[in-house]
Amino acid sequence: MSGLPVSNDEPTIRDVARQAGVSIATVSRALKNQPGLTEDTRRQVLEAAAALGYDLAKLRPVKARRIGFFMQRQNHALTSNPFYFPVLHGVEDACRKEGVALSYCQVAPEDNIPEIIRIQEVDALICVGHFDPEMLTAFKRSGKPVILVDNHQPGYLCVNTDNLTGAYQATQHLIAMGRKRIAFITGPHHFSIHQRQQGYMQALQDAGREIDPALMVQRYPIDEQAGAYPAMQQLLALKDPPDAVFAYNDETAIVAIQACLDAGLSVPEDIAIAGYDDIPNGAHGNPSLTTVHVDKEVLGREAVKLILHPKRKDDQVLVPVRLIIRQSTKSRASRRR
Structure with a gap:
């Protein structure tokens, strides 16, 4: 069989040089963004590195100024x-x-x-x-x-x-407080929010609870804090409304609390609400907000x-x-x- 042997090793700087048709020194200068190269050469090297899947973290670091x-x-x-x-x-x-x-x-x-x-x-x-x-x-x-x-x-x-763990702990707390129908208010499509939803669902599953899709709602408008208000109203309008809510962040939780108070409910006597992020406004509200602290x-x-x-x-x-x-x-x- 002819041809070069197949290797499962990670690509090296020498491989990038061969792919780009330049010297190893040129590859090093291009990947470290050092002067002395044309933009065309730099782009040629970067495209070769990307095509090979070269890990830029392997380069000896240059002190950032x-x-x-x-x-x-x-x-x-x-x-x-x-x-x-x-x-x-x-x-x-x-x-x-x-x-x-x-x-x-x-x-x-x-x-x-x-x-x-x-x-x-x-x-x-x-x-x-x-x-x-x-x-x-x-x-x-x-x-x-x-x-x-x-x-x-x-x-x-x-x-x-640790979004998943934080959401798991918040939901687990609501379960431990005897809450039976725990809702989740989500927001924009984003990695951290998805992780928090996963933590919420995992805590319910581990407690032997069924996940009710009707209890997972999205604020609307999705990118606006005020969108939590109609989301909370949607939950309260259910035939069997929740007795607890975990909101994906504190701003959403604060608006949800206001929606509950406006509906004549008492927090937490009628419905418990928890958030995530531990922003200053959450600690000073009435009631003060249970949350997941993040050292931002x-x-x-x-x-x-x-x-x-x-x-x-x-x-x-x-x-x-x-x-x-x-x-x-x-x-x-x-x-x-």
Whole structure:
């Protein structure tokens, strides 16, 4: 039989050089985004590396001098986002301690991402939250290290909270409080939200509960916090309404509580409600909100650590979470103590 022997080994930098028809030194400069190459040569090497599935993490890291913090452009400012703003604080704190500069930019699908990266002059990218697949591809083609936060995609290093465990614990708590019909309010199609729904369903199954599709509703409009109000109304209108609700985040849970109060219900006496994220508003409400605490600044610091000290072989860093029990799920007896 003729031809080269088939190898199951991971591709090497030598393989990339052979595929691109250039020297090993040229491949190294291109993958590390070092100067001295034309854009056509750099693109040729990156395409060869992508075709072979070459792991960029195997390169000897170059100290990043400037890190870019990128979010997909939305209708609200970062400063009003109770989840991602603390993540930025964590990134900023880690960069300051490491002596690394930080740039922040919001981008949209129609933007020229390669040009934005060039103008920002960043050496590595932290992409936070949801991004369209085409946008992530544009980031990766830059040849710079890319870390995803609150997202997970094959072929990327990621930092996430332990969404599945946190949702499991919150649902398990509601079960332990004697609640029989536990609903789930979900939101946009996103990795972390899907994981939380999986944790909710797993806790019900492990308790021997049937999963009732009527108890899983989506807020509408899906991308607006106010969309939780009609979602809660939909649950309350059921012939057999829930006596507990686990909302995929705290903002949704707070709106759900208001919908219940407006309907003349008492929380938690008539219906218990729990959220996720532990934002400040949840702790100061009446009733205060049971939630899953996420150390959001740690998410940011871990992302910077992956860039500057890339020693992990895993593709994901999971930040632990913990359940915080407050008034919105306590029994009547426990609230009187």
